[in-house]
Amino acid sequence: MRAKERHIALKNVGKINPESIEDYIAAGGYEALKQAVRSEPNEIVASIVDSGLLGRGGAGVSAGLKEQFTSEACLSCDERYVVCNADEGEPGTFKDRIIMEHDPHLYIEGMLIAGWAIMATRGFIYLRGEYTTAIKRTRRALEAARAEGLLGDNVLGTGWAYDIELRKGAGSYLCGEELTMLESLEGKRGYPRIKPPFPAEKGLWGMPTLINNVETFAHMPAIIRNGTEWYRSIGIGNSTGTKIFTVSGNVNAPGCYEAELGVTLRQLLEEYAGGMQAGKSFKAALLGGAAGTFVDDSMLDVPIGFDTLKEHGATLGSGAVFVIDSGQSIREILHNILRFFAHESCGKCVPCRVGTKQLLVQLGEDRASEDGSDNTLDELERQARVMARTSLCPLGQSPILPIGSALKYFRSELNTTQG
Numbered sequence: 458m459r460a461k462e463r464h465i466a467l468k469n470v471g472k473i474n475p476e477s478i479e480d481y482i483a484a485g486g487y488e489a490l491k492q493a494v495r496s497e498p499n500e501i502v503a504s505i506v507d508s509g510l511l512g513r514g515g516a517g518v519s520a521g522l523k524e525q526f527t528s529e530a531c532l533s534c535d536e537r538y539v540v541c542n543a544d545e546g547e548p549g550t551f552k553d554r555i556i557m558e559h560d561p562h563l564y565i566e567g568m569l570i571a572g573w574a575i576m577a578t579r580g581f582i583y584l585r586g587e588y589t590t591a592i593k594r595t596r597r598a599l600e601a602a603r604a605e606g607l608l609g610d611n612v613l614g615t616g617w618a619y620d621i622e623l624r625k626g627a628g629s630y631l632c633g634e635e636l637t638m639l640e641s642l643e644g645k646r647g648y649p650r651i652k653p654p655f656p657a658e659k660g661l662w663g664m665p666t667l668i669n670n671v672e673t674f675a676h677m678p679a680i681i682r683n684g685t686e687w688y689r690s691i692g693i694g695n696s697t698g699t700k701i702f703t704v705s706g707n708v709n710a711p712g713c714y715e716a717e718l719g720v721t722l723r724q725l726l727e728e729y730a731g732g733m734q735a736g737k738s739f740k741a742a743l744l745g746g747a748a749g750t751f752v753d754d755s756m757l758d759v760p761i762g763f764d765t766l767k768e769h770g771a772t773l774g775s776g777a778v779f780v781i782d783s784g785q786s787i788r789e790i791l792h793n794i795l796r797f798f799a800h801e802s803c804g805k806c807v808p809c810r811v812g813t814k815q816l817l818v819q820l821g822e823d824r825a826s827e828d829g830s831d832n833t834l835d836e837l838e839r840q841a842r843v844m845a846r847t848s849l850c851p852l853g854q855s856p857i858l859p860i861g862s863a864l865k866y867f868r869s870e871l872n873t874t875q876g
């Protein structure tokens with residue numbers, strides 16, 4: 458057993474046939490839903506609030522409070538929606554794919570529990586178009602759930618009408634951003650909306666909408682079945698429960714690992730990912746994908762949680778851990794990240810449309826001026842900060858994260874390497 462190893466979202470992976478609802482039910486599946494519909498919706502909301510579950514899609518917002526706001530918004534509205542963000546576009550992230558391919562009923566059950574909690578009328582899954590196996594298995598799971606009376610006009614004989622529809626993602630990174638995703642679901646071009654209003658208040662087609670990530674939904678059945686005290690006993694501080702980490706780079710066993718929050722980067726690297734490959738030594742990790750932060754070996758023993766990382770200026774984000782060895786160039790990696798942002802910028806606002814291109818140019822400039830100062834790097838950071846303050850949506854606010862952290866730990870390397 459590896460340190461802090463515990464499976465909640467991946468508990469059935471490799472153990473059941475993902476195309477068999479019977480297998481899922483035999484493993485205790487849909488018991489939590491049955492329990493939930495015997496309770497009042499507000500009791501379910503209270504349980505998710507008490508569990509301390511934070512969203513696993515990147516921002517780490519309280520899943521329970523979102524349910525509470527959505528359930529209390531616009532009581533006169535006829536429709537109320539649950540949307541599952543299954544777009545999984547963050548580079549280096551492949552955790553939702555594993556859940557969807559290997560245990561699709563788990564997150565569907567989570568969407569049903571959340572649907573009951575907010576008395577939703579419909580659910581939508583916005584699923585990355587390239588994930589053909591996940592699409593196929595989710596479709597099959599939805600059909601099987603419908604045939605069992607778990608979805609449809611009268612869920613489990615309660616009189617509650619709720620069905621879930623699968624929509625393929627439009628293929629842009631930005632469409633994973635929640636408000637852009639709503640535009641895309643409405644059939645429009647993937648441009649972001651201005652916040653507020655928040656989706657809880659005015660979401661899909663102007664109706665109260667609860668949006669969560671696949672992994673977030675996958676935690677809800679276990680919370681309802683085992684109770685909030687059990688859930689709160691796992692994790693570290695306010696970061697309760699487990700998290701899936703997708704470890705990539707020159708390690709011996711790159712992959713998708715679930716561990717209690719509070720696990721350290723060193724444990725993930727050595728006990729889960731099998732250590733660095735022969736002849737390679739650890740230099741850095743990029744945590745949370747392109748919109749994430751670099752850390753160096755001083756962070757190897759910090760327990761990983763939403764707050765603990767934040768205290769060190771780092772991010773957990775989607776749980777991507779890209780391991781960088783001493784033979785790799787931070788400049789090259791940063792350059793690739795900035796190219797990615799420039800490519801994915803939708804162009805709606807000037808600071809990001811022009812700024813993402815300008816950051817690339819700036820990184821390519823000669824580093825040191827004649828007096829040896831590194832004002833080009835200062836300028837790079839300054840521009841990214843201006844972008845973060847003036848861009849319309851979180852994409853334009855993201856480049857400062859990898860840039861700021863690369864400069865914090867690797868300024869001298871960036872200063873001396875060639876553009």
Ligand SMILES: Cc1cc2nc3c(=O)[nH]c(=O)nc-3n(C[C@H](O)[C@H](O)[C@H](O)COP(=O)(O)O)c2cc1C
Binds near residue numbers: 518547630670852
């Ligand atoms: C540019 C961008 C892309 C995003 N892509 C995803 C994504 O692919 N999947 C996801 O769950 N969240 C993504 N997010 C975060 C969502 O906006 C949102 O915070 C999340 O779906 C909420 O779910 P959670 O509270 O369960 O984490 C993205 C955010 C940004 C700014």
Ligand code: SF4
Binds near residue numbers: 801805
């Ligand atoms: S910040 Fe970038 S991605 Fe967001 S609206 Fe502006 S141009 Fe589009």
